[in-house]
Amino acid sequence: MSSRPRWRFWEKERPPEPDPPEAPPTRRPSRWQRPPLADPAQRDKLDQLRRRREMIAHDLERAESARQPDNPWQERIALLDASLATIGADLAAVDHLPPEPGFSLPATPITGIEATGGEPAAITFQIGPERFVFEEETDWDQRGGPVVRGELRRRAGEVARLVPADIPIDGRDALIAHLTDSVTVFATDLRDRALEGEPLPVQPTLAGLARPDPDFGGWRDWRGASATAARRAWRRQQLHAESIRLLTERETELEDRAKWAERLPVARRRLADLDEQIANVEQ
Known part of the structure; x- marks a missing residue:
């Protein structure tokens, strides 16, 4: 008889089977998880009521927010107030600008x-030695007749040569720009006088084309207009226009907030009515 051991592989112990998983707890269906209605017409009606409820709930939330101290309208108004304060400071700065430098010409x-x-x-x-020539560019209509007097174009003459050599370098460019405009204004005045049959100016001088402006600085042209004053007036006009726009926007925010705040009682009643209608359909 053999002494070798016999291995019974089929008699090995099997590992214990795991316990079956526990069933998830049964959740109580919420109001909106009720079984669907059998009647298609009732289902459609219920869907419509729920959509209306979502819109009314959104309106109610907005109306309640309008009655809170901290709300989106107040945040936007605060931003507008900050911008208005900046515009006020800019206007004050424009009004207190010092006169720009100006130099008298010979x-x-x-x-x-x-x-x-x-x-x-x-x-x-x-x-002086500089000769200026201006010619008019006439506009024409479709029939070939003149419509309005065209602008004068400078054909000859170098304005920079009119600036004396002793003018400071930092003021030369501004003076050249002014004289360029003032020479054209002078030429336009001569043309208008010729058209109206009026006498030409008596003994005009270069100094008359660039008279220092004591109020705003810079110079006044042949007709007394100040480019510096015009620039500052244009800047004020821009700031005033922006201020009016912001004030209008601020008033709109206040009106919109008041409108939504007034809707609060109505929104609450409408939401309660819809909840009642939904409950009746779900029964």
Whole structure:
């Protein structure tokens, strides 16, 4: 008889089977998880009522927010108030700007004045050694007739040569820009005088094209207009327009907040009515 052991692989102990998982707890269906209605018409009606309820609930939330001290309207109004304060500071800064520097020019005579009011008009004059020539660009309508007097274009004459050498470098560019405009204003005045049959100016000078402006600084042109004053007035106009826009927007925010605050009782009643209608349909 053999002494070798016999291995009974089929008699090995099997591992215990795991316990079956516990069933999840039964949840109580919520109001909106009720079994669907059998009647399709009732289901459609219920869906419509629920959608209306969502909209009314949103309105109610907005109306309640309008009655709170901290609300979206107040946040936007605070931003608008900050912008209005900045505009007020900018306006005050414009009103208190110091006069810009201005320099008097020599009374160099303007001679050789010729002005014709034909079509096109032509203007010539001389300031010191510099001769200026302006010609009119006439606008035409579709029938070939002139509509309005065109603008004068400078055909000859270098404005920079009119600036004396002793003018400070930091003021030369501003003076050249002013004289460029003022020379054109002078030429336009000569053309208008020729068209109206009025006498030409008597003994005009270079100094008359750039008179220092004591109020705003810079210079006044041949007709007394101040470019510095015009720039500051334009800046004030921009700031005032922006201020009016922001004030209008602020008033709109206040009105919108008041409107929503007044809707609160109505929104509550409408939501309660819808809840009652939904409950009746679900029964």
